[in-house]
Amino acid sequence: MEDSYKIRFDSITMEFPGVKALDDVSFGIKQGCVHVLMGENGAGKSTLMKVLNGSYSATSGTVYINEQPKKFKTASDATREGVAMIYQELSYMPDMAVEDYLMLCREPRKGCFIDWKKSREEAREILKREDLNYDPKKTLREYSVSDIQLMEITKAVQGENIEILIMDEPTSALSSDEVERLFKKIDELKKRGITILYISHKMDEIFRIADYITVMRDGKHIRTAPVSEYDGDLLVKLMVGREITEVYPEKTAKIGEEVLRVEHLTCKESRIYDISFTVHEGEIFGIGGLMGAGRTEVVRILAGLDKADSGKIFVRGKEVKYNNVSGAINNGIVMASEDRRRLGLILCRDIKENISLSSLKKISVHSFLQKKKEDQITEKLFKDIRVKAPGLDSTVQNLSGGNQQKVVLCKCLMTDADIVILDEPTRGIDVGAKHEIYKLMTELAEAGKGIIMISSETPEFIGMCDRTVIMYKGRVTGELSREELTMESLINYSVGGAGL
Numbered sequence: 001m002e003d004s005y006k007i008r009f010d011s012i013t014m015e016f017p018g019v020k021a022l023d024d025v026s027f028g029i030k031q032g033c034v035h036v037l038m039g040e041n042g043a044g045k046s047t048l049m050k051v052l053n054g055s056y057s058a059t060s061g062t063v064y065i066n067e068q069p070k071k072f073k074t075a076s077d078a079t080r081e082g083v084a085m086i087y088q089e090l091s092y093m094p095d096m097a098v099e100d101y102l103m104l105c106r107e108p109r110k111g112c113f114i115d116w117k118k119s120r121e122e123a124r125e126i127l128k129r130e131d132l133n134y135d136p137k138k139t140l141r142e143y144s145v146s147d148i149q150l151m152e153i154t155k156a157v158q159g160e161n162i163e164i165l166i167m168d169e170p171t172s173a174l175s176s177d178e179v180e181r182l183f184k185k186i187d188e189l190k191k192r193g194i195t196i197l198y199i200s201h202k203m204d205e206i207f208r209i210a211d212y213i214t215v216m217r218d219g220k221h222i223r224t225a226p227v228s229e230y231d232g233d234l235l236v237k238l239m240v241g242r243e244i245t246e247v248y249p250e251k252t253a254k255i256g257e258e259v260l261r262v263e264h265l266t267c268k269e270s271r272i273y274d275i276s277f278t279v280h281e282g283e284i285f286g287i288g289g290l291m292g293a294g295r296t297e298v299v300r301i302l303a304g305l306d307k308a309d310s311g312k313i314f315v316r317g318k319e320v321k322y323n324n325v326s327g328a329i330n331n332g333i334v335m336a337s338e339d340r341r342r343l344g345l346i347l348c349r350d351i352k353e354n355i356s357l358s359s360l361k362k363i364s365v366h367s368f369l370q371k372k373k374e375d376q377i378t379e380k381l382f383k384d385i386r387v388k389a390p391g392l393d394s395t396v397q398n399l400s401g402g403n404q405q406k407v408v409l410c411k412c413l414m415t416d417a418d419i420v421i422l423d424e425p426t427r428g429i430d431v432g433a434k435h436e437i438y439k440l441m442t443e444l445a446e447a448g449k450g451i452i453m454i455s456s457e458t459p460e461f462i463g464m465c466d467r468t469v470i471m472y473k474g475r476v477t478g479e480l481s482r483e484e485l486t487m488e489s490l491i492n493y494s495v496g497g498a499g500l
Helices: 045-052 075-080 098-102 116-129 145-156 176-191 203-209 232-240 295-302 325-330 340-344 351-363 371-384 401-414 431-446 458-464 487-494
Strands: 007-016 019-029 034-038 060-065 068-070 083-086 164-168 195-199 212-217 220-226 258-267 272-280 284-288 310-315 318-320 333-336 419-423 450-454 467-472 475-481
Touching: 007 045, 019 045, 019 060, 019 212, 034 045, 034 203, 045 083, 045 164, 045 195, 075 083, 083 145, 098 116, 098 145, 145 176, 176 195, 176 203, 203 232, 212 232, 232 431, 258 295, 258 450, 272 284, 272 295, 272 450, 272 475, 284 295, 284 431, 284 458, 284 487, 295 333, 295 419, 295 450, 325 333, 333 401, 340 401, 351 371, 351 401, 371 401, 401 419, 401 431, 431 450, 431 458, 458 487, 467 487, 475 487
Parallel strands: 019 220, 034 195, 034 212, 083 164, 164 195, 284 450, 284 467, 333 419, 419 450
Antiparallel strands: 007 019, 007 060, 060 068, 212 220, 258 272, 258 310, 310 318, 467 475
16 A cells, blocks of 8 residues: 555654754655665764664654564664664674674574584675675785675675665775675665665765655654655755755865875885875875775875885975874874774764874873863864764764764864875765865865875765876876866776876
8 A cells, every 4th residue: 555664754753962863753665665865964864774773762753664663672683573784884893704794693503502614604605696705714804994894785685584774875985896786786685675775975876776765954854755856956955954056165275385295105015016196285186096906005104004115205305204193193194094983083982082182292281181272172173174963072973974074084183284184085974064074175275285185986086186196906007187187087097097
């Protein structure tokens, strides 16, 4: 019947201390469709999905599955009843082997004991069946965020009883080839009658795979309709409550003196070879290429996370040497990592502490913290970046992924570094927040900072960069000016070509 839904939310309200995350949310989701949830960071999308899968218990309201009221006590209870969720922010044990991770919580048993031999055989079968070229014996620590995200997706869809699959920004760290593989998997799951709830900010993805779209804003349900009743402009207007006419801000910064020079940087372990480039004041400098090309490996060395075998780094013409993050910051280099949960934040601490931690010397006198100065600086950054939270005392782990990213950016700005490295700065961030970050980047450039940007979103990369180097298999294949940077030239250099 028309009014029969696979999932129905009835007046769901969710309150945390100081904030109402969901406000009387009601709508239905039909069986066997891809139902996309959209909204700005903090709109309540992920919170609603965590109510559905048992991670949160709603303050009030009821979730119906097949018109039966459901209230799972834990996510494990939900999984056993056919509801699985792939989280945007991955939680994993870095020292766990791939084969054990793929079978986690699904291990076959002999009596009351885990049958480890059978478990690992099944894991290897999964890798083979899904055509994933991962070493089952290697630990997760040895793989990138995108690799682990793909493993998590693979792990989630293995259960035979899965009826509802929730995907929270599943492609945020995937390459274009991996995205295509995921979409094929989604088609297979739809054919099996599985209902897919898909959270994303990527317009091109949404219009490719969505059957229905629900828009949320400030914890409220705004609209649910078939995808055919939306276009990009309408979606943006419904999400942010206003029109955004300008995607990328106008560039007014003047390119000044050289602020960073890298000469012949090589690290065999990271598989990067003979990397050389310069960055100037007022410049947004891009490092392009496909995932696995070596982009992140280069900036990790610049940020003091890894050590090069050879090569030189110059800041404002002076050679600098350091072997840790503090050394990089002291030399005017700071990075916002793509892996914000592991490398950018202390999740159990509040916003103020997270912002301040990288700049304690700046707000201290004779090793004593100046609380008033800390409050003034952090409050200003909090407001300038427009972090959506009740206040600076809010715990970071309770923020949405996009607002966590904003806290990371605040932390970087607190250092007042000359060179700011942004590795996937808008990963998992909504269109309104993206615009704010783009404006921030241009303001930093206007202030004379040198910005290094890595982005896997091609329009963003082309739209924001003044000059780029493109990498392929750990080497620079070309350097492109703003005028030379096109979709065609970027792709050509990214696959090892000589440009067009």
